[in-house]
Amino acid sequence: MTVDPPTGWLMLATGADRQHGGNDGYDDDPDLHYSWDDTVPNARTVAVGDRIVLWDKKAVIGASLIEAIETGSAEKILYRCPRCNGANIKRRKRRSPQFRCFPCSDTFETASTRVARVATFRTRHDANWIDLGGCLDGPTLRDLCVSPRSQLSMRALRWDAFLEALGNVGRSRAVAALNSSSTRPRLGRDGHRQVRVRVRVGQREFRRRLLATMGPVCAFTGPGPAAALEAAHLYSYAAVGRHHDDGGLLMRRDLHRLFDQGDIAVDPNTLTINLCKDLLAYEGYATLHGQRLAIAPDPGHIAWMEKHWNQHRVEAD
Incomplete structure (x- = not known):
């Protein structure tokens, strides 16, 4: 049985606050590019031609079409819990000790660290960017996901439902622009996605x-x-x-x-x-x-x- 790819992605863009595996965050610039690495779920599923919606946990920032994905590699510091060696730890902004491990609930001031070589990914999506200025709130966006309870930073989004939600808050112009620019890519014989996009060369x-x-x-x-x-x-x-x-x-x-x-x-x-x-x-x-x-x-x-x-x-x- 063939499973259709997601019709869109909801991507969390909060810069250094966006952590996975206890890392130091990412250098997002929402209207230009979005970055991640292969420690993030769905890292290799997102593709050129996919439609994306960026948010900051509180509200929508904007939406676009991925024009290109730059790939590379980098050394990255990963932080782990010294008690259970789990990677699901977070820095606490106002409390001490500064780290908390969610699997074992331990708190600690100094995390275990290791340096890992990771594959890196960065979109280019500025040519089709539509600024949506917070017109949909966080709970609404979560409900529009394929899995509303998902905690992933890149989660599958029901694109048609997203466009309908925009129309319901009076953003019909944005819906028209996204419909005209966000054409789904075709799959070639070799299984690779093919898409015609406008990249702002020059x-x-x-x-x-x-x-x-x-x-x-x-x-x-x-x-x-x-x-x-x-x-x-x-x-x-x-x-x-x-x-x-x-x-x-x-x-x-x-x-x-x-x-x-x-x-x-x-x-x-x-x-x-x-x-x-x-x-x-x-x-x-x-x-x-x-x-x-x-x-x-x-x-x-x-x-x-x-x-x-x-x-x-x-x-x-």
Whole structure:
């Protein structure tokens, strides 16, 4: 009997707080990549083309499609209980002794350690990333898993049920975007997955050109440190697959995410910033509403902004 692979994965992304086998955690950057190694259950089951949802135990962070998985190896320090030699131990943040072993309930200040060579994995999933901003809470996400009581950091998710849950909380635009970008991979004759995806090749060079042309200026808020600015596409790179110089502007990371999901748009007739109703409740964003752009856009920029406006304002009405 052939068992179908999971339709999606719920992945815990809490950086150094995400521990397995008493290790030192992982270097997740949720909207770019997700890391794990072969000490984690399902380590070799997750594949290119799989759909993923990242959360932080409290709420959903975002969702995407895996474009690529980088593999490698590393030496890793593993911590174990000195009493039972079990690996299911956790550091305690506020109590002493600092370690607790869950199988035997022992507590101790110093763990046994060993160095192991592990296989490492890191996704690339930024091209299709959708920021979901906590719209589903932790208990809801657990109930959407194939095994709701699972404690694994990477657990099988019922993808169709997840999309339905998003629709129920008014995130229909996110559902449409995820449906259009998250095409299931096909299995080839050799059993390997084949998938067509958009990887942002040349993104670094694209950002370098924008900085050279416009200087370190956020299109919405004005001059700022270059390190805080991202190269934002005014169109869906996942759909177009090319870097158009007249289709990009520099934006602060939070504003970039809000622009991508249509919560911020630019009126192409007045070149003023338009915020969705929900953002007006936040003083730090509300002051931008109705303000002119901080840069002078080219006709090409305006044409892309008009397409974005039509998609997120005209068609949404």
